[in-house]
Amino acid sequence: MAEGGGGRDSGGDKARDEFFSEAQELVDGLGRDLLALDKALKHGRTDAELVNDVFRGVHTLKGLSALFGVTRMAGLSHELEDVLDDLRLGRLELTAGLLDLLFRAVGLYSRVLSAEKGDGEEPSSEIEELLAALGQTSQRPTGGAGGAVAQYDLDPALFGVLTEYEEHRLRSNIQQGMSLFRIKVRFALATIDSALDELKASARPHGEIITYLPTGSGADVDTIELEILMAGRGTAEVLRGAITGPNVVIEEVRRRAAATSALPAAARASGAPAVTPAPEAPASTVASGHMPAEPPPGVVATPPARGSGEARVPDATSSGDAMAVAAPAHPTRGGTAARGAAGDMSLRSVSQTVRVDIRKLDLLMTIVGELAIVKTGITRLSERARSRAADPSKLAMELQRLNRDFDRHLAQMQGGILEVRMVPLGQVFDKLARVVRQISRELGKEVNLVVTGAETEIDKLIVEELSDPLMHMIRNAIDHAIEIRADRLRVGKPPIGTIALNAFQKGNHVVIEVEDDGAGMDPRVIAAAAVRRAIITAEEAADLSPREIFALVFMPGFTTRDVATDMSGRGVGLDVVKTNIAKLGGVVDIASEVGIGTKITITLPITLAIINVLLVEIAGRLFAVPLASVDEAILLDGSQVRAVDSREVLTVRGASLPICRLDRLFGLPSTRRAREYVVIAQVATRRLGFVVDEIVGQRDIVIKALGPSLKGVRGFVGATELGDQRVALVLDVAALVEEVLSPGEARFLPWQPAARRA
């Protein structure tokens, strides 16, 4: 922070906000480009255009960050720019290892941005590490084709005028076995621009134009002769057919008899790299040197007995043979990997900006216009009301009409504003693809990420809060669930693991599934681990259904691992995921089958801004229950209530429904009433009835957060104003259902302060 604060006063807050949003966009773009590069690389290609895009992105970031005094970022960009320049010019070969470094840089960019915003620490030491790694990389030229270029009968002076990039393109074309052609064309000065474009267009299908230079010979005042150096696959004949014109001369550049001539002196003088056909540094060593997370095969530090205790890989002793081989084969990540970017990185973007389709704004503008008309109507009406002659019943009718109009437009306005807040989930999915790549490389596992429903839209705020929990879940899946290649083949699975990320809308909710085809979880292993960690007792464990057992992995302190250095043992557990999702009013569910895989389902409200609630009265106080989680409200029939275990159960239409008396839960004075109501809430697949004194009615409300001084209070998502200065608390239905129905201690004890969980 301290070092980054230099330029804080150079622009206003607004300029700084714009900086954050622009920088964030650039960083996101870099991530996407790198992923595309990675994909191309897997098919053995290096996309020169993409490398160029990345280079340009970093270059822009460098300028931007220097302008705003974010020196860390500018420094990193500067170093990256050098490496990317080398890549662009072919001095360096793109390898998976080098890509790792670039991906790491993208991660660090995000963290520097967060730190600049005052969110988290500046990753200074990581930046130093990366800079050192980058420094080593750029010192190893790949060399290669220099000798090949020398085979051609090219004018030595030519090398003096080629830019480095052109020279690189020349070399790489020759390496790919292209022939070289020299094209002399005479253009009329007046039309040279369009004529040159035309020529480029007709040449493109046949190869790449390396450069064009004026020859300076035989030109009269109105024309200019250009010599074009082009690399192509065909013959001179083919080219002559393609590029026609009265003033075109095409000839192939011949190869020399022997490749004796070194690169012309002019080339060195011009500052071009010394391209000797000398030792071709195997680029992979460059990369793996900096990647401690890639243990050589066979280095397995985990003692087999320990490796079996993982969250998702069932214990060797309690589940079949297939699992017994799976566990010990997990590569161990030492402290280095745990410290790695995946461990403490955050995908949250620092930008609070939403890009809005101008048409959405136009719509809003129209609605504002309509509202203005309603306002005019009210003004006119109030003037008429002041005059004695006005007929009260007519006024009332008019007022009613205006009120209806106002209602309708306001509703449209609300809808429009909500829509503006919506962003596609693809924004966060893109970032997750980066994480998958990084973690799978760190852990030495091959994983394929399949995304569906990236276009599903959700509130911008939720998207932001969602990225970190999703990242945890995906990391868990790769770390614990996906088996290594050999084990997968042994049990007849495809060698490459798959993680599916599915999103879709379901009513007022968005559902996100994270599904893997890994080892699955064994309820017995989970239960045993929970007992070992004293989360539940052995007796309680015996009573739980598999579903309740799976829910235990979300309990604070749950881990099946005993080794603290492991990624999973560092406290960033699934309980955090659950808490974060719950804060958004969502729920997490988990289903798993040994040997088949695990599916975690997150159900979230589409927006947090305006919600429809049911107002209820409990002990003379008003509370709001979000309607999204209310199934129905019925009159409580006392004769249908039975006490089962420590819980009251109501029979509704022949089925049991656990009920919870909110006055008791909240410690409010109990008011015995002849009539009571049950509000039946449904969260994911769990149902619970809340007993209330009175149903007051429905209302659209805006939720306001309770102050930080009340953050320890569980059970409320916030409060809302009722319009008459009164405030009603809004129930956090997901948390209450969880609290009342969840297994383990929470069920057996009365309320405890939330601070325990923090």
Added chain:
Amino acid sequence: MALVSKARTEKRAARRAGEMGARTEYLAFALAGEDYAVRIAHVAEILKPPPITEVPRASPTVLGVVSVRGRLVTVVDLRRRFRLPEATVDGLPDRKARILLADVGRGEQIGLLVDEVRQVWRLAADEIEPANALGGEQPAHIAGIGRPANGDGIVLILLDLHPILDSP
């Protein structure tokens, strides 16, 4: 004419203050029969208590939340916080009761319910005794004792709001 004389009075007051050294302004209020005062710089606003919505499961010192121009503010009952006897049997604030909107510049404003707001005192350094003048260990929220020279022997318990806002 009235304006001129007012300006003159103010000028005179300012001169007098300058002669007597730096002074700090305190807002005095009553709580269970005692006189308390807080630095006026830490009071953003004084409100007539709107209906207070109780928050179940919150700490017992928290009376509830109120809405102040669309913002939710947590209200702390200073009597309960200081373990003083409850104000009224029915729990409703008295007609004179006020909520001080306390703000020590940490983002969250907290409402403090007091029995009655009295007046502003401008205390010079020599009118303030440190908290240890009371002898023994004093709670962290007691900053000192104010004895205004022109106060007819009034004793003000000066409060430091930081500990109260840290754990209401």
